[in-house]
Amino acid sequence: SANATTSHLTRQLGNTLICHGDAKRARSRGVRTYTSTTSEKKERVVILGSGWAGYALARSLSPNKTDRVLISPRSYFVFTPLLASASVGTIEFRAAIEPVRRLGLTDYHQAWASDIDFARKTIRLEATRRDDRATRSEAGPIPSGKEFEVGYDKLVIAVGCHSQTFGVEGVKEHACFLRDVGDSRLIRLKVLKAFEGAALPSTSEEDKKKLLHFAVVGGGPTGIEFAAELFDLVHEDLSKMYPALMKYVNITIYDIAPKVLPMFDKNLANYAIEMFHRQGIKVKTEHHLQRIRRVDDHLMLKIKEEPEEVGAGIVVWSTGLKQNPLVEKLVGQEIEGFGKILKDSKTGGIIVDEHMRVQTEFGSNGNKEKLTLPDVFAIGDCSVVEGEGFPNTAQVASQQAVYLGRQLNKGIDENKPFRFRNWGTMAYLGSWRAIHQSASDELKGKAAWILWRTAYLTKSMSIRNKLLIPVYWAITWIFGRDISRF
């Protein structure tokens, strides 16, 4: 490759540092070489994001053929399907994450990509800091003020999506999200804080009810699984410690849609609703949350369909996705000679062809031409394969990553487009029961729960976590969940 990486180069420009992959070109511009890390033959593949797509791609790329550079504000991968379990202490946080440095990458930069210059093949980055404690996904990474640029031979955009708040007042400030381990930790702390607050002799009956009302907004698999895990925590563990408070506990799922779990058959969705009904979890469909405000220790929710505000100790928000700010920026800008990156009209995601290559539209009205942006790929939640309506799931993101990894290792094979293999959809419903649906079969109850646990175990990334996860499940089964607040 013309841009083969021979070294890392650096230049100080005010407070902007430039790291570049093309030694000769950089030297001619007066850039100083500071370290030599790789061979002439290897291509420098820069991956933006350490989620299902980015992390799986970094694992799939051959270190013998490519220099793998990963850039993400998050120095770890999060196994999102286990976040709900982690938020109630069924497993420990460490079992749901994988540090990216374990991949033996050529480089990892803890930074946020703020812009891309496709002509110069460079990415503008802002170094970020992590807050040790509650790293809330919605708060976003904390900028450090240090900016630098990184060059690429091939670029893969895998920055995922953010939570959509639909501009509802108070959601950003008061609701909990469930996208990162920091979110799980915060939820665990808040649930336990609500119980301790309600247990105080000075707390009135009215306030006990408000504090121990747990509201979940969004009836998709994430909201449903969180409500189910919370039910297990309350009934299997907290009921032994706070027996007098059990009569005040309420879990409600609100959704604006007419039904929850829309991706499941009616039969399975009804099974879930009936089970929740028996467990006392309320499912309120066609309910619009309009505002959340804080009053003393608790929150007050304004629901359009209810005459009076409803008190709650916690609101967990899990409805819809919106595009990452980087994607919003990229799809809006003009690229010389290529026009604009094509964006999906429904989701705002980056349109890619069936080889995951980013597509652009060049020219003006009546004379438009579709082009492929050279050496730039997009995978995961931030991308949309043209003509396909793949869901925003870990399954799709990881399969795209493995496919692209193979393609980049061997060289793009035009005859091998990406094909999605649907392994089915699952949701945990509490009390060791789940639902599973695939093209060939449907399963519900304990058998589906065994399948659910087996699937998560086999899909977890490292051998370390494949061992840790069943150990935590066993500890929870024998000794109960970890309900320490620290």
Ligand code: FAD
């Ligand atoms: P993400 O996993 O969101 O990763 C994006 C990465 O990009 C992050 O590392 C982020 O820090 C980084 N990033 C963001 N902006 C920038 C930037 N500007 N520069 C550099 N890096 C950046 N799917 C399933 O198939 N099955 C399930 O059971 C399931 N359960 C889920 C449970 C929960 C609680 C959640 C939240 C999601 C679940 N999903 C599930 C969906 C699945 O997690 C997503 O579809 C998947 O994470 C998408 O992967 P991604 O790599 O595209 O994005």
